[in-house]
Amino acid sequence: MQVSSDAGETWTLLGEFHGPGSDDNYQTYSHAIPAPLTATTRIRLITSPTMGGTDTVYFDNIEICAM
Numbered sequence: 001m002q003v004s005s006d007a008g009e010t011w012t013l014l015g016e017f018h019g020p021g022s023d024d025n026y027q028t029y030s031h032a033i034p035a036p037l038t039a040t041t042r043i044r045l046i047t048s049p050t051m052g053g054t055d056t057v058y059f060d061n062i063e064i065c066a067m
Contacts, residue, residue, distance in 0.1 A: 004042040005035035011044070017057070026060070037066050 002011040014031045033041070045059055 002044050002046065003033050005038065005040065007040040008042050
C-alpha cells in the first residue's frame, strides 16, 4: 500500500502484506497517512512481481478518515 501527496508524482510505502497464506477470516489493517489529506492525495495497492497468476488478494471496505 502506497500513498502520494502530490497526485502520484512520488509514492511513499505505507505497508506490505506478505504471504503465502490461506486465511479463513478477513484480516484488518490500519495505517496513518503521514501527510495532510488534500485534493491531490492518492493511495494505491500494487502487487509484487512475484505474485503468481493464480494468486488472489481481496481488499474490501477501504476507508480514509480525516481526523
